Amino acid sequence: LTHVLCHESAPRDPSPRLQKILQQLEQQKQSVVSVPDSIMEKLLEGRTLGPVLALAKIPTAPDLEKLCSHRPADISTKFLVLDEMMDPGNVGALLRTAHAMGIEALIALGGTDPFHPRAARTSMGSIFRVPILRLPTLEPLLTLFHQYDIFTIGATSDAPTLLPHASIPKKTVALFVGNEGKGLSPSVRSALDLLVAIPMSNTIDSFSINAATAITLYALNHPNRDALP
Structure with a gap:
């Protein structure tokens, strides 16, 4: 302070x-x-x-390569990547969700602003607990993820693979979530290892971004995720 x-x-x-x-x-x-x-x-x-x-001062950005090189004792989702997310309220809510789910770093791509006043307020203090890194472009991030064999997953409502049926290797995972209206950008979608969708009622077209992220993170970090039906 x-x-x-x-x-x-x-x-x-x-x-x-x-x-x-x-x-x-x-x-x-x-x-x-x-x-x-x-x-x-x-x-x-x-x-x-x-x-x-x-x-308060904006927290110091973490060393991404150091985080990538660290192998956790359990296989888990270490990174949450926000792709061009424009609503600071959603960004703050996702910071809180990331904190609750034990995410080791939140990565904000492009115009995503995790330090907007509304994002800070909505995070309810999680902005000071979750390491945050801002990157203008995708390429440096993917280079490190590939170098350290980190499996990349995108959450999108139109993915052909449903989350409960996804075949996910026993690797560290980075979850990508996209813009509230447009979803993941085409360049991000095409670069990821897997796209998944959450099953839902056919009378609605999507979950809220925070609900979808929380559900996906919980499923990915389930201790028996490789045994999900």
Whole structure:
């Protein structure tokens, strides 16, 4: 954290949660600047985010090659790759999902912005827990994935292979998910090892991107994923 602001009325607020936050900040010797409530409301843009506002540095990007070279004890999905995802709310929700699923790094391709204010808010703190790497193009990423024998899977509603029937080798996996409206870009689709779709009712055309990603990650990280019917 670089700066912490709070409502000028915050110290008088009896909320146990708020008092605990202020106490923790004091214990960490983090200075807190009290500002008039009118100014805080402008900074929060009308959102009810609570009486404390913090400014933090963007986390340092991880060393992708180091992550690729590390072999986990269990075979699992290590990477979640977002392809040109434009809605920062979805990006933030996927950061939270990646955190919950134990993803080792989230990779944002092209115009995907994981540090947009809305993405940061929606992640509910996961933005500081999941290593994040931004890449303008696909090629350097695929080069490393091929070099370290990482199996690449794309989630798309029109894939010919259904997720429960997919034949997935016992390798480290990178899951690619695409733009909310257009899905995975043609260049990404053609470069991946496998495309999968989730079975669903024929009265709807797709899941939400966050629901689809959570379902796919859970299925891929199932301990008996090679035995799925």
